[in-house]
Amino acid sequence: MDALILTIIATSIPLLLAATGELITEKSGVLNLGVEGMMLSGAVGALGAVLWLGNPYFGIIAGALSGIFMASIFSIFTINFMTNQVATGLGLTIFATGLTGLAGAPLVGKTVPSLPKIEIFLLSDIPFVGEILFKQDFIAYLSIAIIIFITYFLKYSKSGIVLRAVGDDHQSAHSVGYPVKKIRWYATCFGGMCAGIGGAYIPLVLTPHWSEGMTAGRGWIALALVVFASWIPWRIIVGALIFGGITIAQLVGQARGWPIPSQILSMMPYLATIVALTMISGRISKNNSVVPASLGKPFFDTQ
Amino acid sequence: MLKFCMRIFSLFALSASVLFFIFNSAFAGNPTKVGFVYLTTPGDHGWTYAHELGKQMVEKRFGSDVKVSVVENVPEGPDATRVIRELAKQGNEIIFTTSFGYMEPTLKVAKEFPNVKFEHITGYKRSKNVATGNIRFYEGRYIQGVVAGLMTKTNKIGYIGAYPIAEVIMGINSFAQGLRSVNKDASISVIWANTWYDPVKEADAAKVHIAEGADILAQHTDSPAMLQIAEKKGALGFGQSTDMSAFAPKAQLFASINNWGPYYIRKIEELKSGKWNTGDGPDHWAGNDWGGLKAEMLLISKFQNMPDSVAKKAQEALNGLKSGKINIFAGPLVDNTGKEIIPAGKSLDDGALWGMNYYLKGVNGKVPG
Secondary structure, eight states, X not given: OHHHHHHHHHHHHHHHHHHHHHHHHHHTXXXXXXXXXXXHHHHHHHHHHHHXXXXXXXXXXXXXXXXXXXXHHHHIIIIISOOOHHHHHHHHHHHHHHHHHHHHGGGTTOBOOOOXXXXXXXXXXXXXXXXXXXXXXXXXXXXXXXXXXXXXXXXXXXXXXXXXXHHHOHHHHXXXXXXXXXXXXXHHHXXXXXXXXXXXXXXXXXXXXOOTTTTTTHHHHHHHHHHHTTTOHHHHHHHHXXXXXXXXXXXXXXXXXXXXXXXXXXXXXXXXXXXXXXXXXXXXXXXXXXXXXTTTOOOOTXX | OHHHHXXXXXXXXXXXXXXXXXXXHHHOOSSEEEEEEOSSOGGGSSHHHHHHHHHHHHHHHHGGGEEEEEEOSOOTTHHXXXXXXXXXHTTOSEEEEOSGGGHHHHHHHHHHOTTSEEEEETOOOOBTTEEEXXXXXXXXXXXXXXXXXXXXXXXXXXXXXSXXXXXXXXXXXXXXXXXXXXXXXXXXXXXXXXSSOOHHHHHHHHHHHXXXXXXXXXXXXXXXXXXXXXXXXXXXXXXXXXXXXXXXXTTEEEEEEEOOHHHHHXXXXXXXXXXXXXXXXXXXXXXXXXXXXXXXXEEEOOXXXXXXXXXXXXXXXXXXXXXXXXXXXXXXXXXXXXXXXXXXXXXXXXXXXTTOOSOBTTBOSOOOO
């Protein structure tokens, strides 16, 4: 049983990280559909760095930097040149798919050492719980730390409130004197960093090799996850575990011969997202604060 | 100013491309032009990589007598039609389309270019200038079954399938026949990934199999992810399409290797000597060129990570299949619900293999859909 739970957690972590990053990006009013592309570049960057430097921890840094690099391309276009965010985001993913294929060509057929598990003193000896919660790798702990940090950041810190203000009404934020573009740049790059680390997790832990397009659509699931979580950080943990859990349940069901068609289980996460979306739009009439109001709108500071 | 620059630029690009084509067609001609369409990239280490190796054998054999063009990452569907047509337009004389889903696009383009020869891999529809080629992959899986039956300690075999289609099902059944020839207590659980290629999902399926107690894994998907998980968790498994021992030196028992090169070379030679034809095999699902171990279209890599006694048994199975002494689907055959498929004394023919929609004894569950 604990082997299955560990598998679910491992499957969830790339989704969790990418969705957390995208949440911050969207909170600042930028819709970056390039998550899949940023994850791919994180994956290839991480693998390249580990092959070059030999230490899996450098892979995390390289993954984060590759993600930030992709996010800055997106930022230059959408924030400085005010291009359409949806089109640019899609373009970024297509561009990154090609670029990573090219950059990854020399990495084909090579394997790397995996990220080691870190056992937390004493806690890891607790039966069952210790095995699951306190014998994880560095990225798993990091992702939880990031969630706790951004929950606090968005709710209680001044910068977090400014970020939300920029996402909700960029004109007002601008007229009060906040640097809208600068804040959006930071938020988008943070999103890129998280997506990059999420992507890096795939070759560093899940399948230690490079193959083209290896994220296989997890970036899109992360985007759905942000909506599912209705832009509330802790709900991303729940959502990611549900998404991961259903993915694994679907496989377990087949191995054990459950009489449910696997396609129905594969459908569930998306169904849940649609239900979440419907519930959110129902709530908007009462309370306008769930979706960042300026989401996806370019900001012209001359207005 | 910007507009002007753009115009100049597009004019330049246009003239450059026109020049390129004139140049290209003026100097082409002598070598036989061969086109390949790949589903993914050789970076998959599996299906497409095996075709890439075949292509390299063609280049090595013919040298400057052929000019090979490859298009990678071609999705099955309307895009494929466009790509195949483009290859035909560029003057390729023979075009290999290397995935099942290219069947209709290949036939469609073949009608428009009656002088170009087409070779569709794994399809079942042919026309005057479309031949089909396939490998008897299931023969390798019989040997996998034999090795799995002798190596398993838990008597649980985990199998990862791509889609529940006849080709994959016959592989599972062939595996079961091999398994039961040496071990009547072991059984196979199947997980369908519903994709040919998703390393993370394949890895997850492998983890689930191991968590459920399987100690030998087999796959009919394309990436080496399953073997890497087996390596990490101390299980054993088989490589798919190409030798994957680099990914799992301690876990790979052996790999069934798709050897397309000799087939490609033969067909190109036939084309050069004017003897190209669509073959004379019977008109069934598999197409007309369906070779296996005997034709060396399927190769078996080194037996490793197993005791000598097991390797010996595996070699015996391999020899038996090559010589025809072992008939995998010989009766009496019973499916896993107890229904008789074929009585003793008879055996399934090729047509029946392509109609398989049931599991034989030794496989758990039932075929979805």
